Amino acid sequence: MTGVQRPPVAGTRRTPQRLGFVAYGRWTRRAVESTPWREPEDALRFLDIGQDLACSVTTTASGNFSSTLKPLDTTRVPGLEDLLDGAQDAPESGEPSLTDLDIALGANTPSCSPARADGPYRIRSFIEWKQRTPSPSRPTPVAPPTVSAVLVPGQTLVLPEEARQGLHVSFSFAGADADLTLFLVGNDGRVSADEDFVFYNQPSAADGGARLLGKQQEGPHTVERATIHLSALPDRVQRIAIAINMDVETGLTCGSLTHATLDLDCAGGTAWTFKPPADPSIRAMVIAELYQHRAEGHPVWKLRALSQGWADGLDGLARAHGVNVE
Numbered sequence: 001m002t003g004v005q006r007p008p009v010a011g012t013r014r015t016p017q018r019l020g021f022v023a024y025g026r027w028t029r030r031a032v033e034s035t036p037w038r039e040p041e042d043a044l045r046f047l048d049i050g051q052d053l054a055c056s057v058t059t060t061a062s063g064n065f066s067s068t069l070k071p072l073d074t075t076r077v078p079g080l081e082d083l084l085d086g087a088q089d090a091p092e093s094g095e096p097s098l099t100d101l102d103i104a105l106g107a108n109t110p111s112c113s114p115a116r117a118d119g120p121y122r123i124r125s126f127i128e129w130k131q132r133t134p135s136p137s138r139p140t141p142v143a144p145p146t147v148s149a150v151l152v153p154g155q156t157l158v159l160p161e162e163a164r165q166g167l168h169v170s171f172s173f174a175g176a177d178a179d180l181t182l183f184l185v186g187n188d189g190r191v192s193a194d195e196d197f198v199f200y201n202q203p204s205a206a207d208g209g210a211r212l213l214g215k216q217q218e219g220p221h222t223v224e225r226a227t228i229h230l231s232a233l234p235d236r237v238q239r240i241a242i243a244i245n246m247d248v249e250t251g252l253t254c255g256s257l258t259h260a261t262l263d264l265d266c267a268g269g270t271a272w273t274f275k276p277p278a279d280p281s282i283r284a285m286v287i288a289e290l291y292q293h294r295a296e297g298h299p300v301w302k303l304r305a306l307s308q309g310w311a312d313g314l315d316g317l318a319r320a321h322g323v324n325v326e
Contacts, residue, residue, distance in 0.1 A: 148263060148271040151288075151305040159230075159290070159301045163266040169226040171244060171287070172218070175258035180224040181314070182210050183241040183321040184233065190322025192236050197323045198226075199314075209233045210240065221259060228290070230301050239291040241321060244276075245284035245314040254309065255280025262287045264303065274305045282309030284317035 124132075151157075159167075171180045182198035184205055185191050198205045203212040209232040213225040228240060242262065246252050254260075255278045265271035276287045286308045293302045310316035318325050 146265065146269050146271045148265070148273040151272055151274040151303075153277075153305055153307050156302055156304045157272075158293075158295060159303055160266065160268055160270055162268040163270070163301065164231040165229065166267055167228045167230060167290075168265050169228060169242060170223055170263045171225075171261070172221045172223045172263070173257045173260040174221050176250065176252045176256035177222070177247045178244045178254075178257060178260075179247070179314075180212060180226060181243045181245060181317070182212070182226060182228070183243065183323075184210055184237045185239045185241060185321055186236055187238045189239065189241075189320075192322075194323055196237070197318065197321070206233050206237065209237075230290070239289055241286045242288045242290070243284060243286045243317055245317055248283070248313050252283075253280045254278060254282050254285055264288075272303065276307045279307075279309055282311055283313035284310040286317070 149157075169180075171178070179200055182205070183191060184196035184198070191197055195202070196205050198210050198212055200212070203214075204210070209229045211227050213227065215222055215224040217223075226242075233240075244254075244260075246254060246256070254276075257278050260276055260278065262274045262276065263271065264273075274288060276285060279285070286306050288306055289304050291302055291304065293300055310320065315325050
């Protein structure tokens with residue numbers, strides 16, 4: 001092909017009917033611009049090579065040839081590197097050549113079959129391709145909104161299996177400021193180390209198995225979110241306490257919170273919601289807990305709605321869960 005400079009680089013075309021070499025060589029901008037494009041198929045050979053398969057030349061929106069050239073990584077196509085190293089451009093040596101391969105593949109291609117002529121892989125000229133009418137896209141189905149199951153204090157339930165891969169927690173509120181905290185504890189209800197206490201100064205624990213995602217304002221409410229990957233937690237973690245605490249410096253209690261709601265959901269679309277009481281006698285509260293249990297001989301995770309409070313705020317809440325508070 002005119003204007004092709006040759007170290008061993010190849011272009012390939014993939015269709016259900018065949019895998020063929022449509023061009024090989026290395027193109028420079030000067031070579032491309034100097035090449036006389038006599039037929040639409042000449043340009044199509046470049047367009048058909050593919051973005052990540054070979055050295056390719058594409059056109060811009062105005063129809064001019066782009067200067068972007070991509071070399072073929074022969075290591076990504078099994079056997080191609082050996083083929084290029086051993087093949088010749090012309091059959092002078094009597095060995096199989098890339099030209100022979102093109103001819104052989106072309107000879108095995110059915111000519112003008114109705115399936116090819118009308119199928120989605122029919123070769124079109126560039127002019128035809130540019131003037132085609134895009135087929136109307138199908139409307140994206142809208143998933144129905146998730147309906148959360150409303151929990152009452154003391155209620156327990158078994159979490160579905162998909163909750164083990166990712167549980168999303170959010171606490172929304174108004175009226176005063178509060179912080180979401182997590183305690184990763186054993187069966188005794190205490191952390192094995194202070195590193196299992198997740199709060200604003202230590203937002204992640206268990207190598208990211210439990211993580212606070214921060215607060216943001218959503219309309220009239222403040223929302224703080226967290227994620228818990230139950231399957232990624234170490235064996236020492238048998239329970240997770242999901243708690244809130246008021247800002248001690250404000251002197252406010254949980255009674256100052258309005259519209260307080262804890263929401264949990266998992267990948268399968270199952271969701272739960274719980275509204276803790278606005279208790280003016282406490283400054284910290286465990287709203288819910290996740291804990292391991294055995295059901296029918298199999299380990300499962302369960303969720304329990306609580307609302308257990310502490311009058312002395314975060315300090316009392318942390319000490320109750322084994323955290324060393326200085």
